[in-house]
Every structure is written in C-alpha cells, then in structure tokens.
Amino acid sequence: MSGPTLLSVEDVAVNLPTSRGNLRAVDGVTLTLGAGKTLGIVGESGCGKTMLSRAILQLLPKKAKVFGRVLFDGQDLVRLSPEALRKLRSRSLAVVFQDPMTSLNPVLTIGTQLVETLQRHLELDAGPARKRGAELLAAVGIPAPEQRLSQYPHQLSGGMRQRVAIAIALSCEPKLLIADEPTTALDVTIQAQILDLLAREQRRRRMAMILITHDLGVVAGRADEVAVMYAGRVVERAPTPALFKNMQMPYTAALLAAIPKMDAAPHTPLPAIAGRPPDPTHLMQGCAFAPRCRCADGQCLREKPSLVSAELPDHHYACFHPLRINAGANT
C-alpha cells in the first residue's frame, strides 16, 4: 500500500442494544485506505458492512456504542466534536446510499438538496450555487440539468436519482467517498453505468473510495483492495488481483462460486452457501463461518482465528485451514 494513508480504521467495534440482547454488529475491524485508492468491502447481508460504514461516517443510531479509532487525515472521528465533524462532512467525507428513493427527501426539489451543501460548505450564493449545481448534474450524465433542479425525486427514474445522489456527494470535492451498495436497488442495465460513473469521477478527482457490496463481481476490476467481511469481522483482505487468484478463505471461494457465470451452461444450478449467517446477538466461540464451512474441524469451533498474513505480506486471512488454491482456472 504505497502513498499516504487517508483513512485508518483501528479495531473498530459497534455494539447495538436491542430488545433481544446486545448486538455486536462490528467485531473488531482494522483497515487502511490510501488517498486516491479504492477499497471494496464485500459480504452477505447482515455481515456488518453497512454498520462499519456508518461507524466510519459517525452516523450510527443514538443507542449504538463505538469502540476503537477511526483516523481520517490524522483526526480520530470517533472523538471529534459534532461541530468539527460537521465541517468535515461533504468537504472531506461523502456518502452515497443504496436506495435513492429513500435517501433523497421526497418533498424537497433536487435543486434544494443539491445546492444546500454548496451554500453551506462552499459559502456560495444562491445564483452561483444553482449554476454549479447544474454543472454537477451534467457531469454525472443527467440530461437537461436546468429543468431537473426544480423537479422532485419521484419525477426521475431510479438511475437518474442515483446520479443525483452521486452529484450531491461529489459537490464539495470530498477526499473520501463511501458508496454503500450503490447499485443494488437499480436495474442490472444501469448498474454498470453507475459503477463506471463512480470510477470515472474518482479518477478525475483523485478521490479515495470505499465500495460496499454483496457482489464480488462488482469489485473485480474496480477496487485496488478487497476486504471480505463475515459476522462483523474481516475474514480476508488482499489486493484485488491477489484475492481472485489466490483466495485463502473458504468463504471467499464460496462467494465467488455463487456468482452466475456468463459462459456456464443454461440452468446450471448456482452453488449457494448452505446455512445462514449467525445471529449477531449470540457471539460464538469459534470461527463464525465454521458451521457452514466444508473444511471446518474441532479447532475451528473452539478458537477464533485471527487475521494473519500469507506468503504475500499484503494478503491477510483469518482461517485455520486456508485453501491455498489457485482460483484462476474457475474465474
């Protein structure tokens, strides 16, 4: 990982008190991200990836408790005052949520929602802010940007709405953009367009990006490094090519195998991962994936494997029985 470190997540954990008990949404995650780089976080629903992103952004629900440090540009976001945090937002930290129908305010115009960050953070007046807003909409590929400013979110298609959300996120030139499942709520045909848009803007602005998704295929070729999460922990982390060629965790292999292949015969059954993710209110003793893992044994059920690095120093995994396979032939 060359270059200066922009974001350093150090042993971050998130506890949520619920009526069913204490929910350990994130169970000790350590990550780093360099300026201008892309990190992909991959995992099933409920693995804690969204909670992790909320922890980084300090947007957790009131009852949640955060442990650990989130160092951004040298400052610990967890301990920062609300006022200082607000100054960082949009200008350094931005986010795009999964469903633009719910992340955009339905009773405010696109213009209002786009321009208010410009007015607040860049202190632009109404006129120049609107102009800048139209420019941003054009940059993200929205036709007739002037008209769109006075329209409401429900008047646009799903893909357009997400472009607006991206425009809002990019409006103040942030150093880090977190995209939480940005294409999951969209049509398949639009998904590639949105991902390309994000990649293009990132390159242009030399912005760091975290791409959160449940689909390994999304991060292939779009992320510099990939972290695989399961049950609130990072179970494998490596630069993308290394991950795909040399995956160690059985879970990662299973995830990859579950992606439909273009060249497979029709009606080929998708190898789904048997079983269900563990209940986060009941912490397990051993490895969280053990009940579903083909390679598990007694040790896996008793002890929790910690993140160790393989032959390559950048490739980390948490498993007692890594695969050591070359998955290149299967991809």
Place this chain on the structure above:
Amino acid sequence: MATLELSIRDEVVAGPVHKTRRLGMLFWIAVGWMILVFALAILAPALPLPRPTDMDMLVRRAPPSASHWLGTDGLGRDELARLIYGARISLVVGLCAPVIGVTVGGALGMLAGYFRGRFDALAVGGMDVLLAFPPLIFALAVTAFLGQSVFNLTCILGVLSIPAFMRVARASTLTLARREFVIAAQALGATHARILLRELLPNVTLPLLAFFLLGVAVVIVVEGALSFLGLGVPPPISSWGSMIGEGRESLEIAPWLAFIPAAAMFLTVLSFNIVGDSLRALSDPRQGAL
C-alpha cells in the same frame, strides 16, 4: 438487501424497554380506580349515606365535617352522597351510549369493510356527512325537543357515536378481509355470515373494545358538558356535570363544590383513557401507547 441492517434499525429505535413497565403500573391503577367507582356506584343504596336529595338549609356550603364527610352544597345536600349518586348517572349514560354505538356501528362497519362495493361507498359517504354535523348541537336540539331525560340523552349520544365505531370496525375489517385465513374460509365454502362471525369478529373485537373504552370517556365528558349547561340530565337528577355546573355559582366562596366532582370526573375519564389506550396499543403495536 440489507434487511438485517434495517431490522436492527427498527429494533434499536423501537423504544426503551421501560415502556412496558410504565404501562403496567399506570394501567392497573386506572383499573383499580374504575373498579372503585363502579363498586361505589352499584352499592350506593346500601352504603350508610344520607340521601342525596335531603336538603338541610341550616348547613349550606359547609366544609367537611363528621356528619358530612365532603361538606354540603348550596342547598344543604350532602356532597359525598351526591358525588356517589352522580357517579351512577354519569356511568349509566357513559356505558350505555357507547354500547349502542359499538353494536350498530360495529356491525355496519364490518359489513361495509367485508362486502365493499356500493354498500361500502354509501356507508363511507354517510359517515362523512354525519361527521360534518356538530354533535353537541345535534344532542342539544334533540334533547330540547324530545325532552330531557336520561333515556333520551343515552339514545342520542349512542346514535352520535355510531359513525366513529363504524370507522374503526371498517378499518379493521378491511385489513383482515384480505388475509389468508379469510380467503381460505371462502375457498372452503363458508357462508358470509360464518366468516363474519367466526373469523372476522374475534379479530375486530380487540380494537373495538379499546375504542369502546375511549368512547366511554368521551360520552362521560359530553354528558358532563350538557348537564353542566343544564341541558343534560333533568333536575333533580344530578350527574357530575350538573354538580360542577351548580358549583360554578359558588366559585368565590366554596370552590370545592365545583372541584370535587371535577376531580372525580377527571380521574374517571383519565382511567378509561388509560385502559382504552393500552388496549389499543396491544391491537396496533405500531401506534404505541401514549
């Protein structure tokens, strides 16, 4: 996709656990008060009280004493006796009127929600029209023309409560009629009557009961307001409302004459509201109590 994340959010913000505890204690105190009032009202003739209509002009507006525990009113009548006998009237009207509303309104609402179509449209339109009329004026006009009596008052208040109960029953039935157990019953060839009585009625009962209790509270208040104006129960029968109305004359010298029945009415209405609201929270957990 992020379903677990969403459900986490729902659960975390759903509300603090102490909510159920608070409901518990307050709920039972309210029930206790209701039982006390009922008991006193029912046992009134058996209690060692002077008759509420006995006037003793020598001890008018007297403060509490050994012979008159709560003092006397402007005509020398024992306040405590009047309070308890007043409870009987307020409760009789308060309970019987909503009974009319819940039976007629509940039935109409269920039929409207179940059969839908033109009957439903007519019912909803009728409800809207009826709800446009100021209920107090209606009640006043009818009692003025038909004569003031407890019976008339109960009937007119009962009729006025029909649209509200109809709305509740219809709303409940609408949500239930689409559920699988109804469709299953229809597929098995059950008659409409059977479905209405065996399947839908048990499920509609809880929200109707909750609304019934809230309705009792409302009727006690409306009857109180009418009697306060002298246009409710006819003298010499007195309910809490008429006691408060009479007490108004003596606000300067004997304010407790108005405030004692006022407190009794407030506590009773509050109790019915608490119990009714708690039941409503049970049947519609999303709304929540209070």
Place this chain on the structure above:
Amino acid sequence: MLEFLARRLFYLVPVLLAVSLLTFLTASLLPGDLAYVILGDQATPENVEALRRDLGLDQPIWWRYLGWLGHVLEGDLGRSFRTGQTVLQAVVERFPVSFELMLLAQIIALVIGVPLGIICAARSGGPFDRFMTSTAFGMLSVPTFLSAILLIYLFAVRLRWLPATGYAPLTENPLANLRFFILPALTLGLAGWPGIMRVLRSDMIATLQEDFITLAKAKGLKPFRILFLHALKPSSLTLVTITGINIGHLMGGAVVVEQIFALPGIGRLLLGAINTRDLIVLQGVVLCVACGYVLINFIVDTVYAVLDPRIRHGHA
C-alpha cells in the same frame, strides 16, 4: 393541479346536498308544531291552520325541502320569528366572534403544540419527552368546561387579572376585546395542543428515522436546518389534517365555551335557537356550520397537495 382541484370539487357537491337534506329532515321531523310555537298564546285551531298554510307546512316534505333549498341557493335562509332578523344576518353578525375565538385558540394550540412536538421528537425517549407525553395525555382527559372553570377560578376569581365573562367588539376597543378573549381562547387552546403535539411528535419520529435524514446529516447540515426543513415538512401533513379538523369543529361555535364566557358567537346563537324552539334559525345555522366543515376539509385536502408534491402529481 387544476385537474386535482376539479376532481375534488366534483365530490364536494353531492356531500353538500346530502348535508342540506339531512339538516332539513332532522329539523322537520323534530316534534312540536312550528306553527304552535310561533303563535304561542294566540294558538287557536284556526290560526294554527292558517299559519300552517302560510308557511307551507301542509305541503309534502320533499316539496318543502326543494322549496327551502331553492331559497337557500338564492341566499335566503329564512327569518327568525323571535327577532325578525334574517338567519343570514344573524350568522354574519355572530360569525366574526366565533371566528376570532377559533383563530386565537388555534394559534395558542399551535404555539404550544408545535415546538413541544418538535423538541419531543428530537429528544424522544428522554425525560423531557416522557414528561411532556404524559402531560399531553392527561390534558386530553380534562373536559373543556373543566379547564374553563379552572381558568376562571384562577384568573378571574383569585387573581382578578381577567374578566370572567363579557365581550367588546374588536373594531370598537381592541384591547378590551382581547382581554375578554384571552380566557376562552386559552381554554380551547389548552384542549387543542395535546392532539397537535402528539401527532407532530409521532410523525417526526418516523420521519427522523428515514434515510434522507441520515443523508442530510451526512451532508453536514446544521441540525436546525435538518429538523425544520428536512424533517418538519414531510411530517406536517397530519398536522395540517388535525388543525383542519380542529378548525372545522370550532367553526360550529364552541358552544360550551361561548356559553360559559358569554361570547355572542354562533354557538350561543344555536343554543338560543334551541331554547326558543326557533326551528328556522336552527335549520339555517346548522346548515351553515355543516357546510363550513365540509369546505374546511376541502381546503385541508388542497393544502395537503401543496405540501406533498407526490399527491399533486398523482403518485402518493
């Protein structure tokens, strides 16, 4: 937008007609011969017959209804046989009083209820919220006439700051007018604020959990702006409804309050008409009140559409 309004107006007409029919039928079916009541002492069988024929009371009911309706549409609501004043005149005279009372009461209820609703939503679950919610619940159990005499006792009897009854027209003496209106408006305002606070609070709590609020926070906007622009606007729909319902009910003249505080409004007009068995006045005024309520609902629906653009464009 126009199409939306036109559709709503289409529903309005049958409802208004139904209201007029119901009013007329109820008034006509009330026992007590109008002719007898009017003549009073001079009620001999011949006089009664003559008057009945004059008033058209011997005609079939549907004929009388149509006749009455025809007059109403021309603006003639009849004439009180007691005062000789036309019903329309009486209503126009009394309406400003009831209107002022309703307006002041709503303002008080909103001034108390809206900020409390917002604060409780922003701090939901906290001690202030729990306290305020309980207070609101308790307040809802206090009948209007109870708060009225409490206020009278406190401010008129004990402290002697304000008058217990009375009225002075606004145009003549604004200061005195307000003095007379404070207690009655406060009574109604105290009855109205709990409903407003509860509705706004629960609406805002739901809104504050939405994704777009999280995004607004992520944009680093000031909390004040998030609360009042991003959260309040989508939550204000039920607030508009409940305010509309309150206004609608109060348009009937708050009978009890007007009676207690001796304000010459529509409520007292109705009460007087009932006491003197003046059916014509009763009929005409009830018609005005009921139609007013229906119109208020219509206006509320329109405001709804303005506030929520999704309804305007037919999405909802």
